[in-house]
Each structure stands twice: as structure tokens, then as C-alpha cells.
Amino acid sequence: MMQAFEYIRPGDVASAVALVSGDPTAEYLAGGTTQIDLMLKDGVLEPERLVDITRLPLRGITRDGDVLRVGALATLEELAADATVAERLPFVREALLAGASPQLRNMATIGGNILQRTRCRYFRDPAVASCNKRVPGSGCAAVGGAARMHAILGASEHCIALHASDLCVPLVALDAVAHIQGAGAQRSVPLTEFYLPPGDRPDVENVLEHGELVTGIEIPLLPAGTRSGYLKVRDRASYEFALTSAAVALAIGGGVITHARVALGGVGTIPWRAPQAEAVLRGAPVDAQTFRAAADAAIHDPFTVAGTAFKVELAKRTLVRILQTVAGGGSS
Amino acid sequence: MLKTMRGSSAEVDLTLRVNGSAQRLRLDSRVTLLDALRDRLDLTGTKKGCDQGACGACTVLVDGRRVLSCLTLAAQCDGREVTTIEGLSREGGLHPVQEAFIRHDGFQCGYCTPGQIMSAVALLAEGRAGSDEEIREFMSGNICRCGAYPNIVAAIREAAGQ
Numbered sequence: 001m002m003q004a005f006e007y008i009r010p011g012d013v014a015s016a017v018a019l020v021s022g023d024p025t026a027e028y029l030a031g032g033t034t035q036i037d038l039m040l041k042d043g044v045l046e047p048e049r050l051v052d053i054t055r056l057p058l059r060g061i062t063r064d065g066d067v068l069r070v071g072a073l074a075t076l077e078e079l080a081a082d083a084t085v086a087e088r089l090p091f092v093r094e095a096l097l098a099g100a101s102p103q104l105r106n107m108a109t110i111g112g113n114i115l116q117r118t119r120c121r122y123f124r125d126p127a128v129a130s131c132n133k134r135v136p137g138s139g140c141a142a143v144g145g146a147a148r149m150h151a152i153l154g155a156s157e158h159c160i161a162l163h164a165s166d167l168c169v170p171l172v173a174l175d176a177v178a179h180i181q182g183a184g185a186q187r188s189v190p191l192t193e194f195y196l197p198p199g200d201r202p203d204v205e206n207v208l209e210h211g212e213l214v215t216g217i218e219i220p221l222l223p224a225g226t227r228s229g230y231l232k233v234r235d236r237a238s239y240e241f242a243l244t245s246a247a248v249a250l251a252i253g254g255g256v257i258t259h260a261r262v263a264l265g266g267v268g269t270i271p272w273r274a275p276q277a278e279a280v281l282r283g284a285p286v287d288a289q290t291f292r293a294a295a296d297a298a299i300h301d302p303f304t305v306a307g308t309a310f311k312v313e314l315a316k317r318t319l320v321r322i323l324q325t326v327a328g329g330g331s332s
Numbered sequence: 333m334l335k336t337m338r339g340s341s342a343e344v345d346l347t348l349r350v351n352g353s354a355q356r357l358r359l360d361s362r363v364t365l366l367d368a369l370r371d372r373l374d375l376t377g378t379k380k381g382c383d384q385g386a387c388g389a390c391t392v393l394v395d396g397r398r399v400l401s402c403l404t405l406a407a408q409c410d411g412r413e414v415t416t417i418e419g420l421s422r423e424g425g426l427h428p429v430q431e432a433f434i435r436h437d438g439f440q441c442g443y444c445t446p447g448q449i450m451s452a453v454a455l456l457a458e459g460r461a462g463s464d465e466e467i468r469e470f471m472s473g474n475i476c477r478c479g480a481y482p483n484i485v486a487a488i489r490e491a492a493g494q
Contacts, residue, residue, distance in 0.1 A: 004342040007361035007407050029405070033385055036403045040362060041384050050361070052408060077397075101473020102458070103388060103451065106397040107404070238472035 002043055009052040013181055013215065019051045021183035021211025028053050028213065030073060031107040033100075034116045042124045044134060058111075058215055068219045072111030076100060076167065079110060088221040091170045091228035091247050098232045099166035101239050111214040114168060114178065114191070115206070118161035119149060119241060132158050133202040140202075147307030149241060152315070154269035155303040159202035161269060162241075163195070168271035170230060170247040173263035177218045183211055191217075195270035202269075226251045226259060227329065231322035233266070233314065242266035244315040246322045250281070257281045257290070257327075264298060267315045274298035277319070291323040292316070346410035350375065351419030359406050366390045366401035369416060377417035377446045381475075388474035391447040391454075392416050398454035417446035420453065429453050429491045436487040440478035448474045452488045461492035 010016045020026040026049035029035050038045040058071040063084045070079060079085055080096040100108060122128045122141040130139035142150055142160050150160040168191065176191050195206050208214070222228060228249040234240040245265035251258045260281035262274040277298035284290040295316035302312050342361045347354055350373060359368060366383075369375045369392070381389030383402045390401040393415040420427035429452050432438070439445040451474045455461060460470040467488050468481070476484065 002362065005361055006342050007344050007405070009407075009410075029408070032403050032405065032408070033400075036364070036405065037385055040364065052405075054408060101388065102454070102460075102470055103391055103398050103400045103473045104385065107399050238469055 002039055003046055003048070005039075005047055006049045007052065008049065009055060011055075013056055013058070013213065016051050016053050016056060017181055017183055017211055017213050019049065020213070023049050024210060025049060026051055026211075030054055030109045030112040031075065033104050033108045034112065038117060038124065043126050044124055053213070054109075063221075066221045068221060069216060070110050070219060071216045072214045073109050075106055076108050076110070076113060077102065077105040080105065084221070089170070089174070089219065089228070091230040091249065092167070092174075092219070094230040095166040095170050095232075095245075095247060098230065098238075098245075110167070110217060113165055114171075114194075114214060114217070115208075116163075116165055117205075119164045120161040121146070123161055132200075133161055133198070133205075136201065136203045143305055145307075147305050148243070150305070150308050151267060151269045152302040152304050152308050152311050153264070153267050153272050153299070154197040156198070156200075157303075158200050159198040159269065160303070160305065160308070161198070161202065162266065163268060163270050164241050164266075165271060166230070166232060166242065166245060166265055169245055169263045169265040170228070170249075171217070171219065172271045172273045173247045173249060173261040174219055174222070176220070178214050179216045179218065180208065181213045181215045182209060186215075188218075191271065192273050198269050222249055223251065223259070227326050228261075229322050229326040231318055231325070233318050244311055244318040246315075246319040248319070248322050248326050250323070250326050252286055252327060255286055257284055257286060260294075262294065262298060262319065264315060264319065267299070267302075267311055274319075276300060281323075286327045288320075288324075291320045291327075294323065295319040344407045344410075346407055348373075348406070348409055349411070349413045351415060357406070361405070361407055363406045364402055365392070365394075365404040365406045365409055365414070368406035369401060369414070375416050375418050379443055379446055381444065381447070386475070387444070387447075388451060389444050389447040391450045391474065393450060393454060396454075396457070398451055415450075417450060420449070427453065428494055429456070429487070432487040432491040433484070436483045436490065437480070438484040438487040439476075439480050444474060444476045444478075448476065448484055452484075452491065455488065456492055461488055464489065467492075 027047035029052045058073040060071045130141040151162040232245040247263045249261040260278045262277040264272040277294040280294040379389040381387035385403040
């Protein structure tokens with residue numbers, strides 16, 4: 001069993017941030033669906049102090065004009081049930097419902113989902129010696145291992161660990177912003193700049209300093225007249241991580257695409273925005289040729305290993321399929 | 333602020349309201365809700381399957397919402413209302429969902445059954461029994477290795493109609 005840890009449940013955000021910021025061995029606990037797993041079951045995380053933030057007042061979901069403000073401790077289920085999300089962010093709702101079982105959706109928080117750790121089995125098994133994310137400089141066992149669930153974009157021989165969030169795929173497409181509270185100051189970072197591609201430091205996953213707390217996110221609503229959809233391809237019909245997925249929002253006028261947002265899941269070391277695909281779509285006619293060209297632009301310079309080579313074509317077809325569905329009015 | 337001491341045996345004092353009765357416990361901070369229920373309170377109806385949040389056998393209700401007790405620290409539930417399979421029966425009689433599972437033979441080995449039933453009870457409260465397809469999707473977090481799924485769906489469909 002893992003080492004004992006001090007359990008603390010502070011009453012306010014400032015105390016929580018101070019407790020973690022002042023102690024390099026301290027970590028936050030929210031819904032626990034990643035943290036408890038990695039601590040008690042896998043033995044990957046070994047904090048000496050665990051700061052339970054689940055009762056801090058960071059739960060609310062409120063609409064402010066064309067922006068939805070979501071507290072970091074709102075659960076996946078609460079966000080999926082929100083009326084504004086259903087009406088103005090339908091592909092966010094689809095990603096949430098496809099993302100986990102009802103039990104996990106009742107536990108997992110929005111902040112925790114954004115900060116979830118990879119499902120890479122080599123990262124999650126301390127008996128595996130080579131993992132640059134867990135032990136910097138030790139190599140990557142996944143590159144030569146069983147890699148069906150791994151990344152092809154932003155990947156390299158240093159690390160092919162996937163960011164497995166479904167929710168984050170539409171969030172990066174929407175230019176959602178994370179609000180962050182540090183010991184000294186607050187700051188806001190767009191999710192497209194929040195994640196750091198692994199490069200040769202896969203252990204550094206995002207811009208957060210130790211002790212900084214994500215207190216909420218801000219999601220710009222889709223303009224009226226925009227349609228969106230999320231398609232997740234997986235090995236079973238439900239309750240499974242994505243092999244590939246795509247989040248798409250389109251506005252169409254006079255047979256031409258006037259507005260496009262595209263992001264991919266199941267393929268990136270970070271939630272993967274595809275601006276090259278958006279550039280192909282913008283101003284282009286709504287036809288199969290446009291969609292295929294967008295897919296080819298989205299999956300550029302992939303890094304594949306034996307287990308992930310199939311994802312290049314699957315990811316393209318996933319994107320084409322959801323573009324067809326959304327353009328045809330088949331989604332919401 | 334609730335706080336444990338740092339050291340080799342960090343303990344936490346808490347109160348769980350389990351199936352309507354208050355239980356005061358002193359536990360190691362590492363103890364999950366699942367282990368507290370089974371090993372400290374002798375409520376062994378809640379099952380330990382994968383113990384990693386993948387199978388749903390440990391499903392219980394916390395403040396009325398279904399959660400996985402294997403990925404929940406007992407300390408997190410301080411003051412919360414916990415309902416387990418033992419808390420479903422009413423004055424000695426079975427809960428309608430339990431009766432429906434028996435009538436439709438919604439199990440084989442039975443190990444996943446308490447989790448299936450707790451999840452089904454929550455599903456009905458959530459209003460997610462509109463179709464067989466919806467029942468399947470909203471029961472997807474509960475794995476049955478015996479493959480009793482068709483009978484589980486039939487039991488939930490019947491319980492929803494009552």
C-alpha cells in the first residue's frame with residue numbers, strides 16, 4: 001500500500017492554494033477518478049499531503065451573455081445537464097455523455113477532466129522502468145509496446161501518451177479559457193495554450209506552477225446558426241476511450257462554409273485543435289472533396305508506431321464523417 | 333478545516349450516514365469508501381470487482397447520486413448520506429428493482445448484481461429508462477462478465493413501468 005498521507009479539507013480557496021503551494025509533496029483531490037486511481041491502485045502518485053477541494057464553492061454554471069462560466073468543481077454530469085449547453089453547445093454535451101459512465105460523470109469534475117493524466121499503461125505501471133513522463137530521461141516503453149490507445153500527433157520517440165479527454169476536444173475547438181488561482185495572483189490561459197506538447201520533457205504537461213489551482217473555465221457559446229457535432233470511434237459501443245474522435249462546428253451560407261471549428265481526440269498528446277483543417281473549410285463549398293482535403297490537412301506529420309499506424313486513416317475518416325453529418329443537418 | 337496528522341498512520345475521524353444510521357469512524361486516510369463499508373461496517377453487499385473504477389460492482393449512492401466507492405475516499409464522504417444494496421429493502425421486503433431482477437433472471441454468478449441494482453435504482457430516478465437503448469447506455473458503467481445484459485435490461489424496463 002502507498003505511504004500514508006495527510007488528508008486536509010480546507011474551507012476556502014485561498015487556504016487550499018496556500019496548503020499546496022507551500023508544500024512540494026502536496027496535491028489536490030477533486031473527483032478522484034484519476035487521482036485516487038494513480039495513488040492507491042497504481043502507486044504512481046505519492047503525495048504526503050492531499051488537499052480535498054471538493055467542498056470549495058467552485059461548482060456553479062452560469063451564463064454571462066455569450067459566455068458560459070463553469071466552476072472547476074461542477075461535475076461532468078452537471079455540465080451535461082445544463083440547459084445552455086444543450087441549446088448552444090450541443091457537441092460539448094455529446095462529448096460529456098460519451099466520455100464516461102454515469103457513475104464517473106457524477107464524480108469527475110470539469111477541472112479534473114482538463115487535468116486528467118494519460119491512460120498509457122506504461123505510465124501507470126511503476127514496474128515499467130522506461131517512461132519519460134513518470135521518470136524523466138528513462139525512455140518510452142510504449143513506442144515499442146502495445147500502443148493501440150496512443151497518440152500520433154504531437155508524439156515522438158520521447159512519448160506517445162494520449163490525452164484521453166473527450167470534453168477537451170470541443171473545448172479547444174471553442175477557445176475555452178481556464179481561470180487559474182495561484183498563491184499570489186490569478187491568471188487566465190486559453191486551453192489551446194494551456195497544454196504543453198511533450199517534446200523532450202513529457203513530464204511537464206501544462207503551464208501550471210505547483211500549487212496553482214484551476215478554479216473554472218469560460219466557454220464561448222457558438223453563434224446562433226452554427227451546427228456542431230462530436231463523433232467518437234471506439235472498440236465497443238459505450239464506456240470506452242476513443243480510438244479517434246472529432247469535434248466540429250460549422251456555419252453554412254449559400255452552399256459555402258462561413259465558419260469552421262475543428263478539433264481531434266484519440267490522436268493527440270494534447271487535446272488537438274486543427275487550424276489547418278479550419279483554413280481548408282473556411283469559404284469552401286460543402287462537398288466530399290472539401291471534407292477530405294480538410295481531413296488530410298488535419299492529420300499532418302503524424303508520428304506512428306506499429307500499434308498506431310491505423311489511426312492516420314481512421315482519424316481522417318472520423319473527421320469526414322462528422323463533417324458530413326453536421327453539414328447535412330444530421331447533428332445538432 | 334478537517335485535518336489529519338502527517339506521519340506513518342494518518343487517521344481521520346468522520347461520520348458516515350449509511351442507510352439512514354450515523355456511523356462514527358476513525359480510519360486511515362487511505363481507506364476507500366468501499367473498504368470502509370465492507371471491512372469496518374460489515375456491509376459486504378457492495379462488491380469489490382476491479383477496484384479501479386472500470387467495472388461498476390462497487391456502485392453505491394452518495395447523497396442520492398450513483399458513484400464508484402472504490403475510487404472514493406471514505407474521508408471525502410464525511411457527513412454524506414450513503415446508500416448501499418443493504419439499504420434498499422423496505423420493512424423486510426425487497427425493492428421493486430430487486431424483485432424485477434429476480435423475476436427476469438437478471439444475473440448468473442451474481443457478483444456484479446448489487447452494483448447493477450444500485451445503478452438501476454439511480455437510472456430510474458434520473459428518468460433514463462425511456463427505451464432499451466437508453467437503458468443500455470446508462471447502464472454501461474456496470475460490467476457483467478456472465479453476459480446477463482438482456483435480462484438486466486428487461487428487469488429495468490419492467491421496474492420503470494411500475
